[in-house]
Amino acid sequence: MSISLDIDHRATNAAADGTPVMGLPARKPLIGLTQHDLLQALSETAIPEKQLRMRASQLWNWLYVRGASEFADMTSISKELRSDLAHMFDISRLEIVTEQISSDGTRKWLLRLPADDLGRRHEIETVYIPEEDRGTLCISSQVGCTLTCTFCHTGTQTLVRNLTAGEIAGQILVARDRLGEWPHLIEDAENAPASGRFITNVVLMGMGEPLYNFDNVRDAVDVISHGEGLSVSKRRITLSTSGVVPEIVRAGDEIGTMLAISLHGTTDQIRNELVPLNKKYPISQLLDACRNYPGLSNARRITFEYVMIKGVNDTAEDARRLVQLLKGIPAKVNLIPFNPWPGTDYECSDWEQIEVFARIVLKAGYASPVRTPRGRDILAACGQLKSASQRLKKSERDALKAAAN
Template sequence: MSLSVPASPAPAAEPVLRPASLVGRTRAGLSDALAEIGVPEKERRMRVGQLWNWIYHYGVRDFSAMTTISKVLRAALAERFTLDLPEVTAEQVSSDGTRKWLLRMPPVGARDRGAEIECVYIPEVDRGTLCVSSQVGCTLSCTFCHTGTQRLVRNLTAEEIVAQLMVARDRLGDFPGRTPPEGAFVPNDGGRFVSNIVFMGMGEPLYNFDGVRDAIEVISDNEGLSLGRRRITVSTSGVVPQIEALGAEMGTMLAISLHAVRDELRNELVPLNKKYPIRDLLDACRNYPGLSNAKRITFEYVMLKGVNDSDAEARELVRLLKGIPAKINLIPFNPWPGTRYECSDWDRIERFSEIVFRAGYASPVRTPRGRDILAACGQLKSETEKLSARARLMLEQSEAEAAALAS
């Protein structure tokens, strides 16, 4: 087999900083943009409302479509800003309808070459859930999680978080007047394709508190994207000092990545536990603002064969959660290349669930989705490293062949 010999690689070009996009901005951010182009303060509130409606309700991608705004203002906006979404560099569709997008964000500075992150859309009969990322990479190093094997690069901005929802709705035809792609799941109630958001993608949301808070402000605004805060779930591995603030400032549903009932084991599975042990974490949960039977905390528990799946551990889980309005999601472990863990046998998962259910807790077993495209829970990891590795291998092979031909 012959390989083409590439020219010597040129030095990496400096990233081209494009005009800033208005997509993802809060109302205050849009007001600041209008101030930049000289819109008088007394009319900014009205103009913000117009922009908000066109960007978030209709999902327009061109200022020229904003027919309620004067041509002069549209031209001024187009000269200074864009309505660009992140670039979709890859899209995978699972056999079960799950969709995973690899998104490249525009550079945010002279040294930034554009971060890549993943988000996943999971269609179900009664809802469509978008799993969004809050960081590029992750710093927690949970041993069962594929994403945790990637180093943390940076926090995502609020605009970049909101943009994930905008991309999903754009690709799914989930804005007024749009057509869904062939083969897409269509909601049977005539509702929106994306009805729920979970912050369960790449990163720890409470280590990007301000970005997540500002993104939720945009997502939950009832004049735009209109997702109620009870349809938004923020999942944390246990950043105890921020849990109360999450409830007070964001008012979303809370999910806790628990996965173990003993500190010794949780220290291994979720190293953050060494800083915030189980007792401190559960105390913070008991004090979560707005906690009630109508606003229960979801405890996520990944089922690892021979590690955390015994009857004794199920009973201890029930004891630990006593007095906390809770639902317990049992998650069959989703394998990924290089992991040392296995998924619990199905009869073991069912037995564990039965013990929890008989104690009075809802204990659904989460149906694995998107396993065939590594989009299931715990499997998200940016393609950047894998793509770079392939490119280096091809270059090395070509260079080796060139050297052989020259000898």
């Protein structure tokens, strides 16, 4: 049995319908700024230059260690300065529209973003997956998706816009609020994990293609992984791409997270159908980029995601081709039973066929775990995310795609 809750967390300067209040000066968002950019933002205030680093450190600690969502809570800062900061800057949370809790404990949040210049407020989805030895937060990087992968529900939703670094990192703040993970909350939690963390891993596998929002993803990861803040190790952050070949090596250099490739097919013909981006960057180019991923080693393997679709990509011959493709790449293969969604024509492979496939891959020396579907009853499983966001005009979508490419 799943549970659905309506939760209204509005932005601090929003009207009843969520749009900005006219007449109020625009406040600069601080969430998602790197430490360098936070210092730069404070340098534009009346804070004396000799105090800037100290004040930036205080703010960083309040935002990412203590989880403050209002300047009034920052009691180590004078009331006068708190008031000045509140007039200039915004540290409010993304609005939670609904929270759904699956029968298996998976949680999905529908989050509404701040209004854009035209007053539109789009939505994204974020999923938390609890397991015995970890807790994984699946976050989004775009509203909708640039790509049109045919097996993916998100792929049926047109790209609306990229998320800002603050909107990417802000998903973790919302999740920590709801899970009670901040230090002043977790010590009183009845089910607090021994590690002191509910969220141990972060995966950029939600809505969107992260490498088509490169700069914002890079800055968000910088904030998420910073050792003096949220402190999620880059070894516990995984960026999943459908194969944006020119950005893969750059991601290794500038972002430095673990890498996952949405492969899903062993021939260009099959992958062209499932992941149309393959027509631009075919399998041979994709795997060459993987072989050149910075830091690649047996201790830092690439994960290849492979959704199991009945009669499409699940034969023993497919498994043997996959093994040949991965030769020379330190890798593991995540086999994902296809998760159905309304309107799809695909079916999940039979369990016996998945086991045959897994055995062939494992015998060749590649770990091949079959991912247990989580949150299917609330459409929170892999490939099921899709918000009800407003679409942009075609001209606006084309401009976004041109910028991404």
